[in-house]
Amino acid sequence: MTPRLARVCATCLSHKINLRITSLARIQWVGTGPKSPDGDEDGSGAPVPSGPTIPPFSRSASRFGRRPLSPLERVSQMLPQESLSEEVWELREEKTREDYKDTETQTPETLKEDPDMHEDDESVLNQGKEVAHVLPEERVMCFGEVVLAEYRRKRRLELQKMFQLEKGCKLGSSWGSVAHDAIQGCHAGTVLRTSLGLPMLIRRPSLEEFTLFMKRGPAIAYPKDANAMLMMMDVNEGDCVLESGSGSGAMSLFLSRAVGSSGSVLSVEVREDHHRRAVLNYERWRSSWSLRSGKEWPENVHFHLGDLINAAPLLAGRSFNSVALDMINPHLALHTVVPHLHTGGVCAVYQANITQIIDLMEGLRCSTLPLVYERIIEVQYRDWLLAPSLKKDGSFHQRRKSPDEEATESENDEANDEGKGHERAAHFPFGSVPYIARPHPEQNGHTAFLVKLRKISR
Ligand SMILES: C[S@@+](CC[C@H](N)C(=O)[O-])C[C@H]1O[C@@H](n2cnc3c(N)ncnc32)[C@H](O)[C@@H]1O
Numbered sequence: 001m002t003p004r005l006a007r008v009c010a011t012c013l014s015h016k017i018n019l020r021i022t023s024l025a026r027i028q029w030v031g032t033g034p035k036s037p038d039g040d041e042d043g044s045g046a047p048v049p050s051g052p053t054i055p056p057f058s059r060s061a062s063r064f065g066r067r068p069l070s071p072l073e074r075v076s077q078m079l080p081q082e083s084l085s086e087e088v089w090e091l092r093e094e095k096t097r098e099d100y101k102d103t104e105t106q107t108p109e110t111l112k113e114d115p116d117m118h119e120d121d122e123s124v125l126n127q128g129k130e131v132a133h134v135l136p137e138e139r140v141m142c143f144g145e146v147v148l149a150e151y152r153r154k155r156r157l158e159l160q161k162m163f164q165l166e167k168g169c170k171l172g173s174s175w176g177s178v179a180h181d182a183i184q185g186c187h188a189g190t191v192l193r194t195s196l197g198l199p200m201l202i203r204r205p206s207l208e209e210f211t212l213f214m215k216r217g218p219a220i221a222y223p224k225d226a227n228a229m230l231m232m233m234d235v236n237e238g239d240c241v242l243e244s245g246s247g248s249g250a251m252s253l254f255l256s257r258a259v260g261s262s263g264s265v266l267s268v269e270v271r272e273d274h275h276r277r278a279v280l281n282y283e284r285w286r287s288s289w290s291l292r293s294g295k296e297w298p299e300n301v302h303f304h305l306g307d308l309i310n311a312a313p314l315l316a317g318r319s320f321n322s323v324a325l326d327m328i329n330p331h332l333a334l335h336t337v338v339p340h341l342h343t344g345g346v347c348a349v350y351q352a353n354i355t356q357i358i359d360l361m362e363g364l365r366c367s368t369l370p371l372v373y374e375r376i377i378e379v380q381y382r383d384w385l386l387a388p389s390l391k392k393d394g395s396f397h398q399r400r401k402s403p404d405e406e407a408t409e410s411e412n413d414e415a416n417d418e419g420k421g422h423e424r425a426a427h428f429p430f431g432s433v434p435y436i437a438r439p440h441p442e443q444n445g446h447t448a449f450l451v452k453l454r455k456i457s458r
Helices: 003-015 059-063 071-078 086-106 115-130 207-213 223-233 250-259 272-293 334-340 354-365 403-408 411-418
Strands: 146-153 156-164 190-193 199-203 240-244 264-269 301-305 320-325 341-351 371-377 384-388 435-439 449-455
Touching: 146 207, 146 272, 156 207, 207 223, 207 250, 207 272, 223 250, 223 320, 223 341, 223 449, 240 250, 250 264, 250 272, 250 301, 264 272, 272 301, 320 334, 334 341, 341 354, 354 371, 354 449
Parallel strands: 240 264, 240 320, 264 301, 320 341
Antiparallel strands: 146 156, 146 199, 190 199, 341 449, 371 449, 384 435
16 A cells, blocks of 8 residues: 555544445455446446545455555556456466465464354355345346445455456455456355455346446436435435436436336536436446346436526426426525426425525525425435344353342353353353444435425415
């Protein structure tokens, strides 16, 4: 890790900037192969859902004293993954394998014997094997589909990468590579071994994950907020909805699913590059969906390039059950939009800053529009840590018995219990293991304020 990148990493951690990212901060390098898999220059999205990419940092590396990078390696790690040739990928993999061997020789025991390193890895792999029963209608993953690779260690998410399966390509990471050809033909949810022998879960992304990982133009409406907006707007199948701006197309996708094949969405965007990005993301989801399900995703979003404020001719003769606005100065668009909103319908507004909400409220106060403000909310999720409490050697702690419980147990039973300290989870009876349970130290920060406005008849 370069000193400059180390500083950025340390600053991010100390300021708790976009805390979800820190859980991915140990990603050293990831790529999906020698070329961009989908041809739209994005490589199927960044490895990190939002915010800056955090430089390499690996606890295992520091723990086992991984050697510092050479200047050439540092520069190579900063290059876009798509620009690397097949040879560079081979060399990288070779080097990672060597590094991995080095760490093995530097530890007193092999990594395999270190429960801290591998117990969970193995259990993940075994879980994958147990779920071998597939239903007849389940389709295997195929080339062209967008999939998600996940590597967890000690229940901690170390790598999450979305990419498109391409013949001959390879998913590369600091934890080894997996050939796309090996993924093709497997059922989603299969655990495969990387070239370094580590278990990598390969599955299909949910729509939420797709929107978080897809290539972005502007910031997206975060799924938690988009979900709340759908509730505010009471979007139903068959509805006709107006949205602006299209941005990166995340809200468009959620609306598309909510209104279904009998509904429609008109998505208006003023910037051409954002308009193109939204269309690309929408089309990529649709094509991946038809490959994974064998069914067509409804083609129910019409993306229009133009300014919503001057869109009266576009909206002429049309009416909408609800409206979603995620754009700058939404109050300036209300006079164009409100005449086309059903009476009793909701216009939901997404704004990042409370000062923008004040502008909106002030705009409403100064207008004669038949809109009433109902509520302003901020949607906050709180992540929790919940896991059995482990000792340093990876075995379970045992719940301390009360004197009464101890008195009722025979001496023999007690002796047996002592011997169980190093056994695996299945040998501990239900309720015998204490848990840690507390709010996760890494929480997501603020995303947006949501305003619910309703059209009334005066
Ligand atoms: C934050 S982004 C929207 C993100 C989108 N909701 C998503 O989930 O991906 C805001 C977008 O509004 C667009 N915009 C701003 N003013 C506009 C206007 N007057 N008419 C249409 N689009 C506008 C911007 O160009 C930008 O792409």
